[in-house]
Amino acid sequence: MNQAPVRQWHRISVNSAHHPRLLELGFLPLENVCVLQRSWFKTGALVVQVGDAVFGLRPDEASQIEVHAHTEMLGSLSAA
Template sequence: MNSTLATPWAPVNAAEPDAGPPSTSGLDVWPPQVPGVIHGYVATEDPESLRTQRRLAELGFLPGETVRIVARGWLRRSPVAVRVGQSTFALRAHEAALLRVHAAEVVR
């Protein structure tokens, strides 16, 4: 298996001044039932985090996709039930923290 990760997304570095909209935060702290749009992934060099990001991308957690937290576990707020598209997934808090989300634009 090739260790090089070809990513369909651009990692988001929170230290960069233009890392995204000011309301960008991790999915792990996103409020329940509030639609958000995936902005990107947290920049990381950790091989395990890169594998997790690849798995999330394969499941459909890609920039531009709308996500919504459906429910949270009562103990330590993990796992997190997340709806993306027509699918619902349970993510651990550390997996959700790898995703950067910003507020969805309201269409009137």
């Protein structure tokens, strides 16, 4: 998620890490997620929206969440 463009909706990958804290917060596979804002500092936090909730994530937490653009997800699902 660290590399996801700001203000674009993505889907959390099915293969994304399964950290218990992130799962409790709602970062579940195939959930919609959007990076709303990034810190000006390279090692700063990200403000993300998952579902209807907004969270601040540290970079190490965000790096555990693999995301795909909606169009990429649709293509991989139809190919399966």
